[in-house]
Amino acid sequence: MRAAKKTKLLAKQLFKLSVVNGAVSAEQVAGVLGWVEKTAPRQPVTLLKLYRGYIAAEIAKSRAIVEHAGAVTDATLKMIEGAMTQKYRRVVTASAKPNPALIAGLRVRVGSDVYESTVAGQLATLSSAV
Amino acid sequence: MSNVIEQIESQIAKLSSKAVKKNTGTIRTVADGVAKLDGLSDVMYNEMVQFPGGAIGIALNLEEDEVGCVVLGDVAQLKEGDEVATTGKLLSVPVGKALLGRVVDALGRPVDGKGPIDAKETYPVEKIAPGIMVRKSVNQPLFTGIMAIDSMIPIGRGQRELIIGDRGTGKTTICIDTIINQARINKVGLASGAKDFRPVYSIYVAVGQKQSNVVRTIAALEAAGALEYTVIVSAPAADNPANQYLAPFSGAAIGEWFMENGMDALIVYDDLSKHAVAYRQISLILKRPSGREAYPGDVFYLHSRLLERAARLDGKGSLTALPVIETQAGDVSAYIPTNVISITDGQIFLETDLFNQGIRPAVSVGLSVSRVGSSAQIKVTKQVGGKLKGELAQFRELAAFAQFGSDLDAKTKAQLDRGARIVELFKQPQLNPLAIEMQAAILWALQKNYFDSIDTKQVVAAANSLKDYLTTRKADLLASIRNEAKLSDAIEAGLKASADEWKATFAAKK
Secondary structure, three states: OOOOHHHHHHHHHHHHHHEEOOEEOHHHHHHHHHHHHHHOOOOHHHHHHHHHHHHHHHHHHOEEEEEEOOOOOHHHHHHHHHHHHHHHOOOOEEEEEEOHHHOOEEEEEEOOEEEEEEHHHHHHHHHHHO | OHHHHHHHHHHHHHOOOOOEEEEEEEEEEEEOOEEEEEEOOOOOOOEEEEOHHHOEEEEEEEOOOOEEEEEEOOOOOOOOOOEEEEEEEEOEEEEOHHHOOOEEOOOOOEOOOOOOOOOOEEEEOOOOOOOOOOEOOOOOEOOOOOHHHHHHOOOEOOOEOEEEEOOOOOHHHHHHHHHHHHHHHHHHHHHHOOOOOOOEEEEEEEEOOOHHHHHHHHHHHHHOOOHHHEEEEEEOOOOOHHHHHHHHHHHHHHHHHHHHOOOEEEEEEEOHHHHHHHHHHHHHHOOOOEOHHHOEOOHHHHHHHHHOOOOEEOOOOEEEEEEEEEOOOOOOOOHHHHHHHHHOOEEEEEOHHHHHOOOOOOEOOOOOEEOOHHHHOOHHHHHHHOOHHHHHHHHHHHHHHHOOOOOOOHHHHHHHHHHHHHHHHOOOOOOOOOOHHHHHHHHHHHHOOOOOOOOHHHHHHHHHHHHHHHHHHOHHHHHHHHHHOOOOHHHHHHHHHHHHHHHHHHHHHO
16 A cells, blocks of 8 residues: 555654654654554554654664674674774664675675675676676 | 786775675665665765666665666566665766767667777766856857758757757758768868868767667668768667666767867757657656646756757867757647757757648748857858848748739749749758758859749759759869858859859750
8 A cells, every 4th residue: 555645754753753862762662653553543554664664774774784604703793883883973783694695704784885895795896897 | 017917906906805885775666667766875866776687777866765766777677675786976978989880879888789889988978068158159150961951040060959840841851961961071071181170970869769760860871971970879769768868968978078079069869859758757657746748847957958068168179959859730839849949049940831842851931040050150151042031031921922812013923933943942852961062052043043034843953953063064163162161253253154154054955
């Protein structure tokens, strides 16, 4: 179902209510969900899907997903956390995700930004250049 | 050896372990060549976006939570959830002389099967038009080789002259004739070795046309030996709307290279009606608000920013634009025609009625105008053709009145006779542009009443006979008209002697 303009606007407003001091507040999210259940606004499923999208995008901005082909130490994750926290000026937590397709190296994803330093990435660049 | 070392070093640099930052997003929907994307928080307006499988797109709609992007390539392999990445580059096309004689698509990729193009440079497809200070007024002629146009609606280098008319009235033919004429002038000029000769290179942009028409155009240019001075940018009707929207801008970028490197170029946009339709299609799919005739609000800006790129630059070259607009039932007051009329420096209006009467090119003298071209006209054309437009206008007025009665005074009858002869004289077969010196000689003969005693139906044959006579016997006279570009006493005496001799032989043959 296509979201009406009002539903989009409401989802955006609910999302803004859920962010406190630049981070998503679990308490506020629970409050928003309670309000939706109680008041039953128009297009509730669409509204909640939109709301979920906004929240997920916001959470992704504070999460560094570190894809790796070899082993990654806690120290490396801490270092990445520090660097990303400084870069994005918000608390960023790092989590490791193994991905053997990378062959070697790391790929860090924060929100829609991707930092790639992998052999697979270099090979892809090389193949497109040839 | 140092070259080999450099190659290895650049390869090492490419493979260095430094992290590369990309801004990514995912495909939310794909429909009709337009993709809606999530993410891409850092994307720029008009930035190239890389899709999986090598397809590229251009970000055209930057909204709060999604990006609207036209896909240039095969959309069949794209699916929801696929990852896309920004490239940090604006769309560019290869430019330079390596493109001459080639047929390329909207992205500058060769489609003529003649192998890759060895272009050294690329230019951005979208570029701000040259400003006021760098421009120079139009004062150099660009000869179309069509007598009716060169004598009455002259075009100058750097001008934007609209070719407008219904379907099948000869709009493309005028453009092709003009390109062929440039090639002929280039050949003569370059062979003469004159230092101040400036060749004109042509760019023909085919938008939304039938592939068979494009093939015919290429064949005509090749047969006339004009393809070697021409670049063809093809976005035919089978191409997706994004390519049709981009093709004129790519052509303008190719033309700008010539202009900015001190050369002169001519660009034909054939046609901007179909271009506007392609842009409307994209805009509607992107859900941009629609206005009159469902065109988006910025359709005027679409054409104004394109045509403003045609200019004559101070100390550099020029880019002359011949946009083409197709009207419906001769309606020049429709939305897109009025827009382009107001942007350009004049228009050549082609009438269906004239075309059907056999008057070809079917130029309507009353509705056609060139706002800046007269300052670019050479003296000889002004001397022999200065009064033609007035005489023809008078003829049309009198002809309309003469239909109601048969009793006409001698003066009116003479004006009607003369007008009918001018109309006959301006008939010209397609793909056969006339050199400016030949046009001047014929118009001089008309001015001096050499055609008055010839039956109206015989005027075309007489003009052809005069052309043959001058070409075969008076080549030196034609050369001196071309070089001096004015009617001196010696040239006039030569023309008189030649015309007298021709008249005698023509009368004898009859």
